[in-house]
Amino acid sequence: MSILEVKDLHVSVETEQGTKQILKGVDLRIAQGEIHAVMGPNGSGKSTLAYSIAGHPKYHVEGGSVLLDGVEVLTMSVDERARAGLFLAMQYPVEIPGVRMADFLRTAKTALDGEAPALRPWIKEVAAAMKDLRMDKAFSERNVNEGFSGGEKKRHEILQLELLKPKFAILDETDSGLDVDALKVVSEGVNRAKEANNLGVLLITHYTRILRYITPDFVHVFVDGRIAEEGGPELAERLENEGYDRFLADTSVI
């Protein structure tokens, strides 16, 4: 069983006002098969945590480490991290003009497995996964994310999660902008991926809404670049009732 560990992670970004510290010492430990919800107010650094683990060049790691089964992830390139078993479902996936979704999925699968998947079973698997996510077949002929609605982009992210079968997935506000039907469909996809592949999930969200459909084992409250409180699913319920106010009283975040 694999373990993903974040240890004392410090991350900054360059802004027009100069270097800004975003993550100020984050510690997390996720085992495969566990679901960890990271919740926090806007601007607390939740997305920075997601993109830093995935290796986006915009974020500068100032200190700490991210270990996958004891191996340092931070020195790997973005694609090496993916091949090591990490997956990031993005909040705003980019459009890639001229690249058909079907070709993209097959290229990614080939890159991750080191060999092309056998064609017929692969096509069948893609079709079944799309059906589960209520995605029209015609999507596979469309260019990656081009002209997709917000909800369609999110389904496409979860489709990849199910097909690419990572060990750990970071879901960056996958629930944002989804109506309740789409939220259910997407949540079912995450639960399926967990059951099928013993997926470990780091579920980043502002709202408790998605936690009605994906039950977390652990909840971490993220405030001002650190984890301010940790607990079980009951902590999410408390946040639903109280909001983040009690965490914000002593910080500058409004």
Added chain:
Amino acid sequence: MWDDLPPNLERNCRIVTVVTTPEQHGATAHSDGGWGEPGYVPVQTRSARFTSVNHDDFPAVTGLEVDWKLTPVKLVRDLIDGKLDGSPYDYVASEVQGVAIEWADRDDASIGRAGTPEDRASANAWSSFEKALAITVTSEEHVDVTVSRSALGTSPRAAHTVITAKANSDSTIILQSTGSATLSENVEIVVEDGAKLTVISLQEWSNDALQLSSHFATVGRDAVLKHMVISLSGAVVRLNPSVHLAGEGSDAELYGLYFADAGQHFEQRVYLHHLGQNTRGRVNYKGALQGAGARAVWVGDVLIGPDAAGTDSYEQNRNLVLTEGTRADSIPNLEIETGDILGAGHASATGRFDDEQLFYLQSRGVSEAEARRLVVIGFLSEIVQKVGNAELEARLHSAIEAELSLTAAVAL
């Protein structure tokens, strides 16, 4: 600078974009110059440019003129002013029912219907050709015809081609050029009422080839022209299409695809003139550049005439810069002489890779090199997908793949 414009140009919209990668900093002039220079009188509208079929009617070209200043004039001097061999050349064409291909005399009625030269090189070719290659389509069932030329030689020559799509005909004409050439030529395209014509001009010259080409097209009532310029190799390829949407309800889609490597200059000056009512125009040129001295020039002039009510027009150019040391000039111009239009717009962008696209692909396990390849192919496929001929589309994809296999070497 805006204050210097004469009042009747106020509605004109000019965007000038020049992107120079660092090795050439300091070597750039404003790419669409002339404004503000003492004694400079700009051409009032695009349609007011001087035209003539006689070489001597044009003033000598110094290389400073607005329409020549982005061209390596020294390299093509022979084509502008030299004596040109205008004799017929060898070509290979597919034989298709409903399409006639023959050499026509200078006084043939089909010649001179689509336009008149606007520059000295074009007039030089017009003065020099002995016979015109006349391609006449009568078939109302869609037909594909490929005309290839590969042995034009290295001494300067002139050529003249006339493509006539007879009323209600439907065809795709592929003009493909390979081998060496020092060529100045004119291509006339007449799309008669109700005809549908696709013209694909494919340049895959050898690396010493020099080509100055003017395409003139006139599109009749409810007729549709799709015109594509695809330039993949050659030292200098300057191909300027001028398209006149003359008939009511006529439609033109003008596409371009180029991939410029080190030592290649690909230039296209596109002119789309909306004359008739309810005409539609789409211009989309996309190119990639790699290697020191790779050069692309795109000038897009759209003129919506006073009688062109109901016009719907859009033009854009996009360049993807793959390495240091390249230069792309991109200049869209839009003149509107009637307010009664559906819409008109233009866009231009030149840039490097979109880091977010690369990150997205890499985060799915795709290596950086493969991600770049996918992004470039995707960028250019928007144009390839317009070709509408599966065999040619496949060939273009492999040509682009071959170009990209150079990129890694160039970048190192």
